[in-house]
Amino acid sequence: MHRQFVxxxxxxxxxxxxxxxxxxxxxxxxxxxTIRKTKFIISLRNFLCYIGMLKSGLIASILFISEPDxxxxxxxxxxxxxxxxLPKNPFL
Numbered sequence: 735m736h737r738q739f740v741x742x743x744x745x746x747x748x749x750x751x752x753x754x755x756x757x758x759x760x761x762x763x764x765x766x767x768t769i770r771k772t773k774f775i776i777s778l779r780n781f782l783c784y785i786g787m788l789k790s791g792l793i794a795s796i797l798f799i800s801e802p803d804x805x806x807x808x809x810x811x812x813x814x815x816x817x818x819x820l821p822k823n824p825f826l
Contacts, residue, residue, distance in 0.1 A: 739798035744790025746779035
């Protein structure tokens with residue numbers, strides 16, 4: 735692939751049976767409790783990752799085709815993305 739710029743970011747998730755059928759704007763108490771519980775557990779996992787007690791369950795990555803702008807790299811770094819600059823492939 736011969737790409738030099740890669741960005742990574744960890745993602746946390748949580749699954750509970752039946753949660754995929756709940757409308758996020760539901761007015762039912764049971765649905766609201768399930769939504770809040772799911773958001774709380776994801777927030778808790780994010781916090782535990784932030785303080786280093788847990789590793790992310792998933793990873794998001796960006797493989798840049800060409801060299802990205804410095805402003806893009808700075809904005810990604812500010813929101814928690816880790817940028818890696820790989821060496822050029824000497825065999826090409």
